Amino acid sequence: VNAVHETAASAETAEPPASKQQASAEWNYDEFERTVIEEAEEQGFSRYEITVSLNESCMLKAVRVYMIFEKLNEAGEVAKTIPAAEVLETEDFGTDFQVCFLTKQPAEEIKELISGISEVENVEISAGAALKTAEKPQAAEPVKEAPVKKAEKQPKPQAKTEEQPKHHSGSKTIRVNIERLDSSMN
Structure with missing residues (x-):
């Protein structure tokens, strides 16, 4: 999962997407992500393209993003982000x-997970559009057989982690650099 975040090299546009259709047009997946x-x-996993808007007054955006990713990783797998991680x-x-x-849960549950985090202003979820370049990987099937087998193993451990958060009921803490706190307080 972290490798996907690191390989995702895309920039955010100057304006937020005006519609779900425009947002899905921005997704360009590399061969590994596809x-x-x-x-x-x-x-049997569903692919959702989620647009999250934080409050403009949000001081520690990285902390909110981390909290959102923690919730999402409990319910599925983050395949890519725009902008890059x-x-x-x-x-x-x-x-x-x-x-x-990527998840097996319905979109409504995912939206509730994200919306429950403080300083999240809006969450838009749309079903992932058909992959634009799906024809190219099919032409190179013999080469891709080994990576496909590795990808099969990734969702299986994720299914085990879906059950684990249900058993944990403790509170979570997040470490923040004291200099960041000082600068946000001033």
Whole structure:
């Protein structure tokens, strides 16, 4: 999962997407991401393209993004983000970001998970559009057989982690650099 975040090298547009159709047009998947998505869909996972808007007054956006990813990882797998995960971690984006998410849960439950996090202003979820370049991977089937087998193993451990959060009822803490807190307080 982290490898997908690291390989996702895309920039956020200057304006947030005006509609769900425009948001889905921005998704460009590399070969590895397409393989993971196709394999997950074959195993019954749904692909959602989620646009999350944080409050403009949100001081620690990276913390909110981390909390959102924690909730999403409990319910499925984050395949890609716009902007890239590194940009989200450095808070070098506006208030909106997008997530390509693979899960077996309905969209309504995912929306409730994200909306329950403080300082989340809006959540838009749309079903993932057909992959634009799906024809190219099919032409190279013999080459892709090995990566497909590896991708099959990834969702199985994720199913085990879906059950674990139900048993944990403790509170979570997030460490924040004291300099960041000082600068946000001033």
